[in-house]
Amino acid sequence: MNLKFILEDLQIEVDIHKDIELDINIQGLNTLQDAQKHEISFLENKKYLNELKNSQATAVFVTEEFRSYVPKTSIALVVKEPYIYLAKASKYFAPKIVEEIGDDTKLGFNCTIMPNANIGFNVVIGDNCIIMDGAYIGDNVTIGNNTVVHPNVTIYRDCIVGDDCIIHSGTVIGSDGFGFATTKMGEHIKIYQNGNVIIGKNVEIGANCTIDRAVFSSTIIKDMVRIDNLVHIAHNCIIGKGSILVTQTGLSGSTTLGEYVVMAGQSGTTGHLEIASHTTISARGVVSKSITEPKKQWAGFPLMEHRTWLKLQGRITKLLKG
Amino acid sequence: MNLKFILEDLQIEVDIHKDIELDINIQGLNTLQDAQKHEISFLENKKYLNELKNSQATAVFVTEEFRSYVPKTSIALVVKEPYIYLAKASKYFAPKIVEEIGDDTKLGFNCTIMPNANIGFNVVIGDNCIIMDGAYIGDNVTIGNNTVVHPNVTIYRDCIVGDDCIIHSGTVIGSDGFGFATTKMGEHIKIYQNGNVIIGKNVEIGANCTIDRAVFSSTIIKDMVRIDNLVHIAHNCIIGKGSILVTQTGLSGSTTLGEYVVMAGQSGTTGHLEIASHTTISARGVVSKSITEPKKQWAGFPLMEHRTWLKLQGRITKLLKG
Amino acid sequence: MNLKFILEDLQIEVDIHKDIELDINIQGLNTLQDAQKHEISFLENKKYLNELKNSQATAVFVTEEFRSYVPKTSIALVVKEPYIYLAKASKYFAPKIVEEIGDDTKLGFNCTIMPNANIGFNVVIGDNCIIMDGAYIGDNVTIGNNTVVHPNVTIYRDCIVGDDCIIHSGTVIGSDGFGFATTKMGEHIKIYQNGNVIIGKNVEIGANCTIDRAVFSSTIIKDMVRIDNLVHIAHNCIIGKGSILVTQTGLSGSTTLGEYVVMAGQSGTTGHLEIASHTTISARGVVSKSITEPKKQWAGFPLMEHRTWLKLQGRITKLLKG
Numbered sequence: 021m022n023l024k025f026i027l028e029d030l031q032i033e034v035d036i037h038k039d040i041e042l043d044i045n046i047q048g049l050n051t052l053q054d055a056q057k058h059e060i061s062f063l064e065n066k067k068y069l070n071e072l073k074n075s076q077a078t079a080v081f082v083t084e085e086f087r088s089y090v091p092k093t094s095i096a097l098v099v100k101e102p103y104i105y106l107a108k109a110s111k112y113f114a115p116k117i118v119e120e121i122g123d124d125t126k127l128g129f130n131c132t133i134m135p136n137a138n139i140g141f142n143v144v145i146g147d148n149c150i151i152m153d154g155a156y157i158g159d160n161v162t163i164g165n166n167t168v169v170h171p172n173v174t175i176y177r178d179c180i181v182g183d184d185c186i187i188h189s190g191t192v193i194g195s196d197g198f199g200f201a202t203t204k205m206g207e208h209i210k211i212y213q214n215g216n217v218i219i220g221k222n223v224e225i226g227a228n229c230t231i232d233r234a235v236f237s238s239t240i241i242k243d244m245v246r247i248d249n250l251v252h253i254a255h256n257c258i259i260g261k262g263s264i265l266v267t268q269t270g271l272s273g274s275t276t277l278g279e280y281v282v283m284a285g286q287s288g289t290t291g292h293l294e295i296a297s298h299t300t301i302s303a304r305g306v307v308s309k310s311i312t313e314p315k316k317q318w319a320g321f322p323l324m325e326h327r328t329w330l331k332l333q334g335r336i337t338k339l340l341k342g
Numbered sequence: 343m344n345l346k347f348i349l350e351d352l353q354i355e356v357d358i359h360k361d362i363e364l365d366i367n368i369q370g371l372n373t374l375q376d377a378q379k380h381e382i383s384f385l386e387n388k389k390y391l392n393e394l395k396n397s398q399a400t401a402v403f404v405t406e407e408f409r410s411y412v413p414k415t416s417i418a419l420v421v422k423e424p425y426i427y428l429a430k431a432s433k434y435f436a437p438k439i440v441e442e443i444g445d446d447t448k449l450g451f452n453c454t455i456m457p458n459a460n461i462g463f464n465v466v467i468g469d470n471c472i473i474m475d476g477a478y479i480g481d482n483v484t485i486g487n488n489t490v491v492h493p494n495v496t497i498y499r500d501c502i503v504g505d506d507c508i509i510h511s512g513t514v515i516g517s518d519g520f521g522f523a524t525t526k527m528g529e530h531i532k533i534y535q536n537g538n539v540i541i542g543k544n545v546e547i548g549a550n551c552t553i554d555r556a557v558f559s560s561t562i563i564k565d566m567v568r569i570d571n572l573v574h575i576a577h578n579c580i581i582g583k584g585s586i587l588v589t590q591t592g593l594s595g596s597t598t599l600g601e602y603v604v605m606a607g608q609s610g611t612t613g614h615l616e617i618a619s620h621t622t623i624s625a626r627g628v629v630s631k632s633i634t635e636p637k638k639q640w641a642g643f644p645l646m647e648h649r650t651w652l653k654l655q656g657r658i659t660k661l662l663k664g
Numbered sequence: 665m666n667l668k669f670i671l672e673d674l675q676i677e678v679d680i681h682k683d684i685e686l687d688i689n690i691q692g693l694n695t696l697q698d699a700q701k702h703e704i705s706f707l708e709n710k711k712y713l714n715e716l717k718n719s720q721a722t723a724v725f726v727t728e729e730f731r732s733y734v735p736k737t738s739i740a741l742v743v744k745e746p747y748i749y750l751a752k753a754s755k756y757f758a759p760k761i762v763e764e765i766g767d768d769t770k771l772g773f774n775c776t777i778m779p780n781a782n783i784g785f786n787v788v789i790g791d792n793c794i795i796m797d798g799a800y801i802g803d804n805v806t807i808g809n810n811t812v813v814h815p816n817v818t819i820y821r822d823c824i825v826g827d828d829c830i831i832h833s834g835t836v837i838g839s840d841g842f843g844f845a846t847t848k849m850g851e852h853i854k855i856y857q858n859g860n861v862i863i864g865k866n867v868e869i870g871a872n873c874t875i876d877r878a879v880f881s882s883t884i885i886k887d888m889v890r891i892d893n894l895v896h897i898a899h900n901c902i903i904g905k906g907s908i909l910v911t912q913t914g915l916s917g918s919t920t921l922g923e924y925v926v927m928a929g930q931s932g933t934t935g936h937l938e939i940a941s942h943t944t945i946s947a948r949g950v951v952s953k954s955i956t957e958p959k960k961q962w963a964g965f966p967l968m969e970h971r972t973w974l975k976l977q978g979r980i981t982k983l984l985k986g
Contacts, residue, residue, distance in 0.1 A: 138475035153782035156493035171800035174511035189818035460797035478815035496833035
């Protein structure tokens with residue numbers, strides 16, 4: 021997408037010096053930290069100022085206040101509400117919902133593709149896979165060897181599933197993350213979710229789960245993760261190797277789990293946080309800030325160490341006396 | 343449905359005066375307040391006595407005790423358990439699950455209807471829509487312009503979806519509300535859910551949500567609502583314009599949200615209540631009675647103002663000392 | 665499956681006396697209590713020692729410590745981690761995901777099988793049933809009379825659904841229970857879920873529910889149960905007659921509900937427990953041990969009598985004073 025076109029379409033006026041070339045190609049949007057050349061980024065929150073200074077982005081949506089922090093290698097796109105403009109710009113990079121043309125499936129040996137499985141263009145499926153009736157495999161999806169996709173699973177376009185996985189019925193992989201920017205007038209502007217989901221090897225996902233695609237880059241489920249039924253994993257989560265997510269757990273956006281984390285039933289996170297390896301969150305626990313020390317068990321909301329929670333419940337019960 | 347037939351079939355004896363005509367057509371059931379001529383209503387709870395007095399219903403299931411409150415324009419159908427009879431009568435007005443005949447889809451311009459989308463009779467679809475494989479669009483459904491229905495979505499018969507909507511995979515719109523009347527013998531008698539769901543314009547609904555059809559009239563999702571994944575909206579809810587429902591929230595029956603209400607993750611309501619506009623319910627909050635004052639934030643179960651909840655958690659933590 | 669083959673494949677050395685015959689047929693795995701001849705069982709937890717002594721199992725995975733408790737009629741399969749070996753052995757008894765041959769559907773009178781319903785081999789469907797588009801009915805499934813299976817429901821192989829049932833869209837019946845054994849090296853070994861789900865008569869199940877198949881024998885939903893949307897029922901649960909499970913409730917494995925139990929919205933159980941008949945669990949309640957006294961109402965987490973919970977909330981609120 022041509023930068024000049026984007027700026028004209030969004031009616032953004034750039035403070036053009038002679039040495040700025042706007043007639044260049046932009047390939048997508050990204051965070052300040054991850055953005056590469058030919059990508060646009062944004063600064064919404066002061067706490068990312070350092071990342072702005074070091075960003076490789078070709079252009080950055082920024083308020084007047086922080087214009088001076090934009091590195092010389094980037095173009096400052098000065099707007100009043102950078103996040104709104106990020107949202108508005110996201111639609112230029114959204115892929116088609118359905119491709120009209122493309123290649124037939126590259127199918128490995130010994131697969132069972134049931135007759136009413138629905139498979140898009142440019143799909144690659146490894147050896148010994150079973151894709152059952154009513155499963156939908158979107159355009160450009162890649163599936164490894166020995167993987168079973170049960171009936172009525174949906175895998176959105178561009179997602180990747182590894183070897184030896186089992187995905188149970190009704191699970192949705194790669195649906196849009198819950199992202200929008202709300203204007204002062206109350207309009208919710210969709211932030212197109214242009215990333216994907218990557219699932220590692222030997223992962224089992226239960227029935228009717230939802231794993232949203234990333235807004236940028238990828239939501240990642242690493243090897244040997246076990247996910248129960250009705251679990252929600254929001255956009256840009258990273259689930260570490262061997263982690264276990266029990267039924268009805270909900271992870272908000274950009275939650276990063278280390279290795280072998282256990283989230284017990286109906287637990288949750290508030291997003292944009294990390295949980296150290298070998299942490300256990302008890303049933304119904306809500307994690308609202310990062311857990312840095314590994315191998316502990318936590319419970320409750322607000323969260324506390326599990327043994328503290330047990331003690332606290334005892335103390336609370338004493339309130340009934342007298 | 344003929345009233346005389348209904349009364350005979352349910353073995354209800356009406357105290358017939360000469361001026362009551364039972365050989366009349368009944369078109370459906372409804373609440374006392376909303377019932378029109380040619381509808382039957384019921385009085386189960388004394389608190390609706392005023393509505394009984396003013397009801398336009400042609401006939402009303404009522405106990406002997408309240409027979410005298412039935413207006414002269416209505417026929418008193420005196421029974422011991424009005425709610426049970428409402429349930430028994432509901433089946434006479436249930437539409438067929440699947441129509442056998444009907445018109446082909448009226449399709450707008452420039453639509454992509456994928457080959458394995460399943461579309462019923464008498465369906466109307468606007469311009470520029472995408473209906474993907476495995477989606478089921480029931481009989482008489484109407485869909486506006488520019489709307490995307492992702493794979494394996496189910497829209498039950500008679501529902502209406504507006505313009506510019508996105509409905510993600512696995513979501514079910516118009517399934518039966520959770521309604522039944524339990525007899526003293528312990529039999530659960532289904533109350534057929536003969537209403538529908540109406541979704542406004544520019545609504546995005548995440549994956550694997552459930553939005554139940556109304557028992558009477560409509561469950562309504564107004565314009566610009568944003569719904570995350572795995573959210574439950576029960577029968578006869580009304581979701582105000584621009585409201586946001588975060589993952590795994592559950593709204594019980596007849597919850598009415600004002601405009602721009604935010605229900606954070608894993609929150610809930612107990613039903614038959616209203617929440618004022620611009621209210622925010624924090625994660626895990628449970629609303630068990632109406633919130634009349636707008637623009638406040640609430641948390642916890644039992645619910646309290648968010649800042650009070652924060653203070654209370656501090657106080658609770660102090661119990662650990664000593 | 666031949667026992668000798670299993671032992672060789674798993675590299676288990678049996679302390680063979682002359683009178684032990686290993687060249688015998690094993691039909692499956694089971695608990696100590698339920699195992700019959702030609703089944704293998706396991707002792708993982710000392711508290712089941714009595715069941716070991718009385719087990720009918722042909723062979724039992726057991727540690728050296730408890731070898732002497734294995735009855736003379738059983739073969740002791742001495743291993744360091746019996747549960748790991750149970751998991752490893754489970755794959756020998758897993759049925760095929762999809763059968764390649766079998767009989768056409770035995771269909772009753774007056775059924776409506778929509779053209780895009782997907783039906784496996786050896787399926788039996790009673791009279792007056794409706795199976796809608798996108799529903800998947802796995803191999804060997806039996807469905808009674810007058811049952812409606814809505815679009816995009818998935819019923820895995822070998823499950824049984826009774827008469828007069830209604831199953832709403834997106835619901836998954838018979839997906840694998842969440843079972844695995846984790847080795848000391850951190851490998852999660854799948855315990856194949858070789859049981860099924862049995863649903864009684866006159867059961868209504870809402871949209872996007874998940875009911876997992878049993879690891880051994882059956883997950884059972886008895887007559888006249890009512891299940892709302894997005895409810896999770898784990899492997900080997902038994903739901904008593906007339907019970908009511910409200911939206912987003914989650915039952916962990918081997919929860920047994922008596923008759924007419926009510927689980928209100930977003931409630932849960934921690935599994936391996938029983939709840940007495942006519943118990944009501946309030947919204948959000950978590951049951952973590954068995955409830956033996958019937959007809960009471962409970963709330964909270966930790967669970968307490970509902971009236972105690974109400975009183976406690978009052979006491980907690982008083983903490984805000986002073």
